[in-house]
Amino acid sequence: MEFSDFQLKPFLLDAISRLNFKEPTDIQKQIIPTILAGKSVIGQSQTGTGKSHSFLLPLIHAIDPAKDEVQVVITSPSRELAEQLYQTAIQLVAEAPDEIRIVNYVGGTDKKRQIAKLASHQPHIVIGTPGRIVDLINEQALKVYTATKMVIDEADMTLDLGFLFDVDQIAGRLPENIQMLVFSATIPENLKPFLKKYMANPSIIQLKPEHIIAPSIDNYLLSTKGQPKIDVLYQVLKMGQPYLALIFANTKQNVDEIAEGLRARGIKTAVLHGDVPARERKRIMKRVHNMEYQFMVATDLAARGIDIEGVSHVINYEVPKDMEFFVHRTGRTGRGNLKGTAITLYSPEEEKIIDELEAYGVIFKPITIEKDQLVETYERKRRELRSAPKNQDPDHRIKGMVNKAKKNVKPGYKRKLKQEIQSQQKRKHRAGQNRMKSR
Template identity: 55%
Template sequence: MKGESVVGQSQTGTGKTHTFLLPIINKIRADKDSVQAVITAPSRELATQIHNEIKKLIKYSDDEIRSLLVIGGTDKQRTIDRLKKQQPHIVVGTPGRINDLIRETALLVHTTQVFVIDEADMTLDMGFLMDVDQIASKMPENLQMLVFSATIPQKLKPFLKKYMENPRYEHIQPQALANTDVKHQLIARRSKDKMDILKNALVAYQPYLAVVFTNTKAMADEVAKGLTERGLKVAKIHGGVEARERKRTMKQLENLEYQYVVATDLAARGIDIQGISHIINYELPSDLDFYIHRTGRTGRAGHSGIALTIYEPSDEDALNQLEKMNIEFKHVDLKNGEFVDADDRNRRQKREAKREAADPREIGMRKKSQRKRQTKLQKETQLQNE
């Protein structure tokens, strides 16, 4: 990073945090009492994680570098009083709280040299882009801006164009990052109760820690409720859960008080828990890149992991696309509380191939069904506004 603006698109867990933190810390002029770098993250958990990494790194600096974490749920007046006395060199926080402090003329960002927007798609989805826009407008024109995001939604592009002139784009293709230490399994729903399949799978796995992914907050609530009713102790993390409750849940996860977590894609980026042994896709994501993000949370640090997808016939096209992204699936079934190999999907694919060959209209009907599925999922996700 030689002072140029960068848009970095990569999945969670590719080590990007250290990639941008180290050059920033090296550029800090500790003899200047002014803000030189501002880093935003869309959740308190993510901001806290970044700040903790900065604290670890500046311990080894010869200079006395000051970093300040500003997030909701903390004493705002105390932060203002502290800023009136002395400005930090690095500010990390949520967009809303940073913007508040700028409006109060407590935080002075006109001296900023580097502005980092981490998890930009999540920032957009949680409604913080206006705050980020207002923060950026108070910064110098020759600002270096670094934007990191798992995906680059269309609605993010006008913002990038407004503040970034000819940025360098770095895109790590998800298919190149498919974790080879993860076994990808499929289980067909058929006519069974989906919640029962999920519960039985979790019990059969006996996981160290399993994360069940849904596409919306409403479905996360429904799944957590269904598993609780079936006798499992379940943690829940999504954008609708109060920040204080999320913080308590994270602490309980660190203390190994839960084996099972139900989460949405965006909220799960705040989960930085070691030892996730199993990922279960209760629903396949409409954006298949998120399949890579989800499953990349297990099989880390030399450990193996398992990713199970409960699938239905309408998911066939998505599964075929994932196979083209070098995901190798193994079909399994549950018999007497244990997993056994199955070849149902191969038989189904052969049947469908024969049927389509006999009736070309089948192809058109299937594509129409798939388009409806994707549109429905996208609408649900927008309505839930993670």
């Protein structure tokens, strides 16, 4: 299938060609024709699958530039994600024969100026954070009641950050027959009442990834072996020569402590978490894009709101409690078929969490540090697997034979028992080796 098969307007096909997109991704193949057909959609997909273009292309295709009114409203839970969507949309309309007005409304910008501009022209496409869009609606400056389509991007994150009420306020101002498009990595229970309220019979498109971790990512596991984690992290960063490394921790306090520890060791480090003021976040992101920082320490929710090009390394300083966060973290690298490296540091007390990740389907390559180099090592549970046959109790059949042997029932019975036990031990040993190979 090619993009031309969707019969999009010529200027959109030209934009796709300039972006060097060869063929649609799996999610684009399913979602673009569904949106073009006017259906509401609930889309679930892994990060980095081309989701943004899957809804922007058909929505822009449907815009009527002759109408001076809002036709599409797109909400995003963070300023960074909203800016990313805005820039993507601007790329697509750059060569449109008639102007398609797209405006990005986010907090921390000049609201009075925005209200003044809205007095003369309404945008065709509204992109922004829920709070600022609601503010402009309540000021009676932004007139969204003419919109026929609404997108809620990163719906689960919108819920996590407490913005679903604002999104509900926006949706409530739109026509009843609105085409609603909801995109989310997961569909939490608390999100379902909202979906039921605004979506009567949506098309549910759920793309389960072939790989939990993309094949373009080397997913390594490094034991700290009781050493201070900050020292191990410092060694890894000095050896890895990353183009840009994102380092994840579970709390804002830990992010600050890690950054302080790295700075004390001479590593210039950026910080991103919920307590960083909006203006400072914008300044940091600009400096990251300008490659003034090679290292950034972040929390999960803060980093889910960014999409930085060129992330070569993701370091899990702490193992996340939520499996979805692990997938989102590693998905920051290895994008666009570029190679990426993910390294998870774990201490002995985090063994259980690693077990849970592996049970979830995450496959690690164990590594160790030798002579200032990261080298692949053995299966971390090799001792346990090797000793398992010796430690396991004989099965019920052998137990019975043992009881009989104690009574000297028949001549040669002990020899037969010994042979049976040895045979079973060999089978279990082979099974253990097979498990090791399959990991």
